[in-house]
Amino acid sequence: MSERSSELHLGLAFQGDRIQFALVTTSGALIESQLLPRTDDFASDLDRALRAAPREIRAIMIASDNLRDALHRAPRLARVAALRIGGPVTTGVPILASWPESLIERISPVTEIVDGAVDESGAELAPFDEIAAERFFERCIGQVDAVAISSVFAPLAPLFERRAAAIALRVLGDRMPVTMSHSVAGFGLLDRENAAILSAALTPLAADMLRAIEHSLLEHGIEAEVFLAQNDGTLTVADLAVGTPIRLLEGVAAAGIYGAGLLAGVKDALVTSDGLARAGILRDGFVVMTSAPTWVAGSRMNVELPVGTGASAPPHSVASHTGARVSIARQSSTADALPNAEVAAAYGLALAPVGATAWVVSEPDVSERFRLLQAEQQVIEMAIIAGADPATVAISDIDSISISHSTKRQLRIRATGRPMFVSRTDRSVFEPPTSSPITH
Amino acid sequence: MQFTHEDIAPMAVGAAVLGAGGGGDSYLSEGMLTETIKAHGPIEILPVDAIAPEAPVLPVALVGAPHVVNEMLVGRPMLETILAHSTSGQGAPSAVIALEMAGLNALVPLIAAGQFGLPVVDADFTGRGVPSLGMTSFLLDDHYPAHQVLADPVGRSVRLTGSSDFPVETLLRPLVTVMGSLTAYTMYPLHGADLRKQSLDGTITRCLEVGRVFQNLPGHTADEVDTMLAAIDGVRVASGSVVERLAQPEPHASRVSVTLEDEDHPDRLTRIDLKDEFHLVTRDGELLATVPDLIVVVDNDTWIPLTVEQVGVGQQVTVFALPAHPRWRTDRGVQLLGPRAFGYSTDYVPFELREVRS
Numbered sequence: 001m002s003e004r005s006s007e008l009h010l011g012l013a014f015q016g017d018r019i020q021f022a023l024v025t026t027s028g029a030l031i032e033s034q035l036l037p038r039t040d041d042f043a044s045d046l047d048r049a050l051r052a053a054p055r056e057i058r059a060i061m062i063a064s065d066n067l068r069d070a071l072h073r074a075p076r077l078a079r080v081a082a083l084r085i086g087g088p089v090t091t092g093v094p095i096l097a098s099w100p101e102s103l104i105e106r107i108s109p110v111t112e113i114v115d116g117a118v119d120e121s122g123a124e125l126a127p128f129d130e131i132a133a134e135r136f137f138e139r140c141i142g143q144v145d146a147v148a149i150s151s152v153f154a155p156l157a158p159l160f161e162r163r164a165a166a167i168a169l170r171v172l173g174d175r176m177p178v179t180m181s182h183s184v185a186g187f188g189l190l191d192r193e194n195a196a197i198l199s200a201a202l203t204p205l206a207a208d209m210l211r212a213i214e215h216s217l218l219e220h221g222i223e224a225e226v227f228l229a230q231n232d233g234t235l236t237v238a239d240l241a242v243g244t245p246i247r248l249l250e251g252v253a254a255a256g257i258y259g260a261g262l263l264a265g266v267k268d269a270l271v272t273s274d275g276l277a278r279a280g281i282l283r284d285g286f287v288v289m290t291s292a293p294t295w296v297a298g299s300r301m302n303v304e305l306p307v308g309t310g311a312s313a314p315p316h317s318v319a320s321h322t323g324a325r326v327s328i329a330r331q332s333s334t335a336d337a338l339p340n341a342e343v344a345a346a347y348g349l350a351l352a353p354v355g356a357t358a359w360v361v362s363e364p365d366v367s368e369r370f371r372l373l374q375a376e377q378q379v380i381e382m383a384i385i386a387g388a389d390p391a392t393v394a395i396s397d398i399d400s401i402s403i404s405h406s407t408k409r410q411l412r413i414r415a416t417g418r419p420m421f422v423s424r425t426d427r428s429v430f431e432p433p434t435s436s437p438i439t440h
Numbered sequence: 441m442q443f444t445h446e447d448i449a450p451m452a453v454g455a456a457v458l459g460a461g462g463g464g465d466s467y468l469s470e471g472m473l474t475e476t477i478k479a480h481g482p483i484e485i486l487p488v489d490a491i492a493p494e495a496p497v498l499p500v501a502l503v504g505a506p507h508v509v510n511e512m513l514v515g516r517p518m519l520e521t522i523l524a525h526s527t528s529g530q531g532a533p534s535a536v537i538a539l540e541m542a543g544l545n546a547l548v549p550l551i552a553a554g555q556f557g558l559p560v561v562d563a564d565f566t567g568r569g570v571p572s573l574g575m576t577s578f579l580l581d582d583h584y585p586a587h588q589v590l591a592d593p594v595g596r597s598v599r600l601t602g603s604s605d606f607p608v609e610t611l612l613r614p615l616v617t618v619m620g621s622l623t624a625y626t627m628y629p630l631h632g633a634d635l636r637k638q639s640l641d642g643t644i645t646r647c648l649e650v651g652r653v654f655q656n657l658p659g660h661t662a663d664e665v666d667t668m669l670a671a672i673d674g675v676r677v678a679s680g681s682v683v684e685r686l687a688q689p690e691p692h693a694s695r696v697s698v699t700l701e702d703e704d705h706p707d708r709l710t711r712i713d714l715k716d717e718f719h720l721v722t723r724d725g726e727l728l729a730t731v732p733d734l735i736v737v738v739d740n741d742t743w744i745p746l747t748v749e750q751v752g753v754g755q756q757v758t759v760f761a762l763p764a765h766p767r768w769r770t771d772r773g774v775q776l777l778g779p780r781a782f783g784y785s786t787d788y789v790p791f792e793l794r795e796v797r798s
Binding site: 086087088089090091092093094097098117119120121125126152153187188189190191281283288290291293295300307308361400401408410 | 467468470471472474475505507508510511512513514515516517551593594620621687742749750751752753754755
């Protein structure tokens with residue numbers, strides 16, 4: 001790997017009615033920043049933004065609030081086939097339980113629970129009824145735009161979901177976007193299933209974004225790696241990221257929190273924004289995420305979102321504890337004003353690490369250490385697939401939550417590394433993003 | 441009283457409050473109960489007095505680990521298995537009763553009753569979330585039904601007989617783990633006459649009442665909240681942001697303390713000690729509330745009561761205390777479910793005897 005101190009990254013944050021544009025060297029120097037007006041058309045906005053970009057940029061980091069807005073406001077989302085492999089044990093709670101009717105109507109779902117379950121050790125309790133799954137997908141032909149698949153304990157035993165995904169692609173065609181629940185979130189079947197369905201409902205829109213990006217790059221002759229910001233502010237290479245759009249909802253908010261910390265030169269901070277309407281917390285250089293279930297468009301899910309991005313008052317008091325209070329508002333009376341605060345998100349994007357996260361249930365027995373190392377290795381590989389430079393990837397944090405009535409712990413392991421540039425000539429360009437997501 | 445669709449949401453909120461951080465996530469069972477009532481209609485709730493002394497009753501609870509319930513949900517096979525055991529042991533039950541009026545376990549008996557076409561008794565044996573089904577009013581009386589049954593999600597079961605002298609938790613917990621950490625549980629024989637002596641009366645009514653109050657808290661000022669809570673004998677004991685969550689190392693890994701910083705009093709830190717439920721709230725060394733009273737932590741954004749796993753750094757929370765059932769506030773009750781029973785070197789003091797500062 002070459003020394004990258006002189007490489008140029010472009011951060012583009014599509015937020016509200018503006019596009020933040022920040023051209024940044026990998027050593028952190030802000031070369032150029034702009035605020036561009038934003039329209040409803042992502043493709044033309046991006047095109048306009050890239051017109052202002054020098055051709056030698058090596059990486060473009062993009063975050064946008066349009067997926068989040070679509071989930072809240074779009075009259076129609078993709079039509080989703082939702083298959084749960086969970087009979088006979090999970091049949092007491094139907095798919096889409098407690099969803100608001102209006103949201104259900106927007107995704108015109110076709111749903112079914114078929115037999116198949118494993119226990120907490122991954123041992124099979126009921127075999128997967130593949131024939132029933134195949135019949136279900138046959139019923140969905142011509143009725144759906146995307147597929148969501150969930151199964152019991154999928155984060156530790158994803159095999160049933162993978163087999164069902166293969167069936168879906170065979171029956172519905174290999175361009176059908178398939179979302180497996182274990183690729184979007186951790187433990188808790190119903191919440192993870194909800195997240196997978198919501199994510200599936202956004203996949204065509206996310207695919208459109210990717211097509212617009214690919215098209216714009218070709219148009220402008222820019223050969224750069226493109227990354228999208230995830231909910232925790234870390235990046236994933238775009239063609240992988242669009243497979244799980246639910247993990248991109250708050251990417252622009254997270255990038256703003258991360259960027260504000262960088263601009264202020266602090267790793268722990270309370271970040272406030274216009275009129276304190278939005279805020280977040282940076283702790284040890286990472287955006288603090290919710291530990292409780294999150295609600296999106298009236299549905300509950302377990303995709304972690306940055307603390308404070310909900311429609312709620314910001315958590316004031318953490319600032320006094322963490323020592324810094326920085327604002328990315330244009331004007332703020334309560335916080336230290338930052339220079340370049342108006343492009344904090346774009347600046348944060350340009351300098352954010354690539355990240356990958358996995359959830360593991362760990363038991364304090366003789367092989368715990370071994371299993372933990374295995375899981376760490378897996379997350380590191382996921383980060384590399386997500387576009388991190390293998391030479392720089394490392395486990396950045398492990399969050400442990402004890403599980404009540406159990407000696408086990410749930411671990412969230414995150415690996416981060418510097419974004420890596422892969423020459424576009426080395427890749428299959430313009431492959432449509434019908435991928436089954438392969439990472440957590 | 442008929443339990444209808446309109447009662448589901450307050451029941452679930454009440455169940456989360458009475459869980460005092462434990463009892464699992466009642467959101468799951470809300471969906472199940474909605475489906476049950478859609479399919480089978482409203483569920484009849486009967487007072488203890490309405491159950492004939494000789495009529496057999498089916499107590500229902502889930503025993504297991506919340507993370508397994510969250511994956512496996514609750515299917516019919518395990519409920520049908522415990523019904524079959526109960527019926528063959530003591531005859532067809534005339535009603536279902538909750539063992540633990542908290543979290544999932546407050547709602548699952550309603551689901552079972554709806555599916556079986558039986559009424560539910562307005563009572564239970566704990567009145568709050570407990571870490572073990574050994575900690576029921578059966579323990580207060582030292583008198584248990586002779587048989588206990590555990591059934592796993594695919595209907596395999598284990599029956600323990602003559603187990604009244606066994607320490608229930610010690611006996612059952614390893615079995616539950618072997619059975620995959622999710623089981624439906626019942627005990628028999630249990631009749632109307634036993635309920636009159638041993639059950640805690642009126643706890644479904646209490647759960648609904650508490651749920652309705654908590655449902656209405658959002659959007660009110662602190663003073664209004666205090667007034668609304670007074671109607672259910674509750675008080676607000678602390679509020680602030682979670683600035684630390686500290687888990688003790690093995691072998692006490694699941695003992696955790698959480699520190700809150702109050703923006704109005706940044707110099708005064710509030711600490712919550714917890715394990716499977718919230719146990720103690722202290723501020724500057726002063727004890728604000730302890731088990732067996734109920735300590736309830738809500739997220740200020742949503743006003744949803746949080747389980748012990750859900751309280752994380754960065755959240756803004758408010759902490760409430762509610763009185764435990766009077767039988768838990770007796771000397772015997774405190775001995776079994778008070779701070780010392782959980783390993784704290786402090787005596788129980790009812791929270792209402794503390795000076796309340798906000």
